[in-house]
Amino acid sequence: MFDTMTLTKIVGGFCGALLVYLLGNWAGEILYHTGPAGHGDGEHTAGYVIETAGSEGPAEVVEEISFGEVFAAADAGKGERVFNKCKACHKVEDGANGTGPHLFGVVNRPVGTAAGYGYSGALSEVAEVWTPETLNEFLENPKGYAPGTSMGFSGLGKIEDRANVIAYLDSIGG
Template identity: 65%
Template sequence: MFDTMTFTKILGGFAGAFLVFLLGKFVAEEVYAARVGGHDGEVVQGYLIDTGAGDEDSGAEESGPSFDEVYASADAGKGERVFNKCKACHKLEKGDNSTGPYLYGVVDREVDTAEGFGYSGALEQVVDIWTPEHLDGFLKNPQGYAPGTAMSFAGLSKVEDRANVIAYLATFGG
């Protein structure tokens, strides 16, 4: 059935395929990475796209009304539509946790106090109480506001959307 020559051919085929994959990996590393300081230097990204994140002008505040001004005239009805993005992970019924904690009474509630939910602990290091201002900062960029948080949502970029959804959440509990 299997003689020595057949076994040698199969083993040689696997070894040859492995060498082709290693060669492909080597070529890809050379094409997509630039080496600094010679052959043994640090590997850095070969194709860098300038986003302007390091520019001095990027620190300027965005123009437009402040969160407090927008929140004063926020529409809870519009916030209900924005909350549809949150429904995948959060529920509004007290004690009904999902992927994320329940949001019943979240406005002006202490952080990490949803009963029965296991928090990562990252939020406690940033804030004590979920005031509308703290919720605004967190909803704008959860990972940037509380590094290490388990919330993987990218955030709401529009201040109006954040104010409306916070106004909607304020109608639950208290």
């Protein structure tokens, strides 16, 4: 049934596989040595140290910046660039609703009054008018500010970005 050549090929295949395995193991030991054998006294230190909350240095105090100060220095041009994140759902043309309501003249407009848009109702429960301050709070975390809102955007984390977007929205239809 088996001739000598077939048996030789099978044994050679097993020997070749064993050789590849041993060479890989040897290369791995050289690259990622985990034990003390062959490396001096055996204590190895990590290549980097991860700082933990229990560090000895004094805690850095984050100074709270008021939104009014940031909004006073806001740049509508930068806000237009940040508004690109909003363009998927909102339009700035008057009356042109998209997935979300149009934002033409939204600053100081009563909440939930964009003509032709069906609101979820969650916004009118938390605010009456879209002042710059209420827009700031809403844009920071829409779902946290108005639970139940249909807005799926996670929010703008930087206060400067929020102030710039609100300045841009105030400049178009204010």
